[in-house]
Amino acid sequence: MIPTHVRCLASEGSFFFIILGMAKLSVNINKFATLRNSRGGNNPDVVKAAVDAQLFGADGVTVHPRPDERHIRYQDVRDIKKIITTEFNIEGNCREQKFIDLVLETKPHQVTLVPDAEGQLTSDHGWDTIRYRDYLKEVIPVFQKAGIRVSIFVDPVIEMVNSAAETGTDRIELYTEGYAKSFHAGKEQAIAPYVAAAKRAAELKLGINAGHDLDLENLAWFAQQIPALDEVSIGHALVCDALYLGYENAVQLYKRQLMAKK
Numbered sequence: 001m002i003p004t005h006v007r008c009l010a011s012e013g014s015f016f017f018i019i020l021g022m023a024k025l026s027v028n029i030n031k032f033a034t035l036r037n038s039r040g041g042n043n044p045d046v047v048k049a050a051v052d053a054q055l056f057g058a059d060g061v062t063v064h065p066r067p068d069e070r071h072i073r074y075q076d077v078r079d080i081k082k083i084i085t086t087e088f089n090i091e092g093n094c095r096e097q098k099f100i101d102l103v104l105e106t107k108p109h110q111v112t113l114v115p116d117a118e119g120q121l122t123s124d125h126g127w128d129t130i131r132y133r134d135y136l137k138e139v140i141p142v143f144q145k146a147g148i149r150v151s152i153f154v155d156p157v158i159e160m161v162n163s164a165a166e167t168g169t170d171r172i173e174l175y176t177e178g179y180a181k182s183f184h185a186g187k188e189q190a191i192a193p194y195v196a197a198a199k200r201a202a203e204l205k206l207g208i209n210a211g212h213d214l215d216l217e218n219l220a221w222f223a224q225q226i227p228a229l230d231e232v233s234i235g236h237a238l239v240c241d242a243l244y245l246g247y248e249n250a251v252q253l254y255k256r257q258l259m260a261k262k
């Protein structure tokens with residue numbers, strides 16, 4: 001029997017590649033909604049963006065509805081749920097009751113809890129899992145009881161990972177903006193805290209996701225250095241690349257970065 005960590009990927013003509021432990025690519029389609037909302041109407045269609053991401057080889061779709069609905073709207077989440085054939089990941093701020101209700105209504109495969117402040121431009125920090133441990137211990141089972149896997153957004157700091165394990169979360173999502181920012185100055189140094197955090201997470205039997213500002217230049221190195229990586233969610237850079245390269249090409253190129261051998 002093929003072990004569960006062995007994933008098969010059919011691509012590139014008739015060849016079948018067997019990729020050991022390859023991380024999944026979840027395409028974050030927020031930016032399609034940003035573009036749509038700039039004009040009203042329904043162009044581009046975010047439901048089609050989700051359908052096409054899957055068609056082009058993505059392993060999942062991510063959305064991050066924000067309270068002001070400046071990109072993904074709550075109704076988009078309901079509409080997208082209906083066409084998901086892969087994995088659906090909803091990210092957001094669980095301190096908003098509206099967000100909790102939406103997740104419980106749409107029942108994605110995974111919810112990623114992010115400690116956004118009100119009106120924040122984009123996510124810029126992970127949970128302080130020491131300060132909010134008791135709160136997270138209360139809110140995480142609300143989703144798990146509904147059959148939804150929980151991931152919490154954390155900085156690559158050992159103490160935060162240790163305390164994350166005490167919250168009962170299934171996975172952590174390592175916040176990668178710091179890595180992306182320092183990658184070009186020295187990739188060995190940039191990855192070091194993430195390797196340490198991932199090693200500790202694996203010891204604590206936590207699943208490992210990662211995201212924020214990952215792109216075609218920094219993704220392969222990240223995935224190679226963190227073999228236990230389960231999933232990356234990528235939106236901004238992938239959609240920017242799609243403008244020049246086409247959406248299908250962009251998704252395929254990101255998949256290829258995850259396959260690159262050490």
Ligand SMILES: CC(=O)[C@@H](O)[C@H](O)COP(=O)(O)O
Pocket residue numbers: 030031064066091114121122123153211212235
């Ligand atoms: C949690 C995370 O890193 C992403 O969801 C990112 O914040 C995308 O959100 P925006 O598209 O609103 O910037």
Ligand SMILES: NCC(=O)COP(=O)(O)O
Pocket residue numbers: 028062091173210211212213214233234235236237238
């Ligand atoms: N969780 C990170 C995510 O979904 C996308 O972040 P970005 O690629 O838009 O920075």
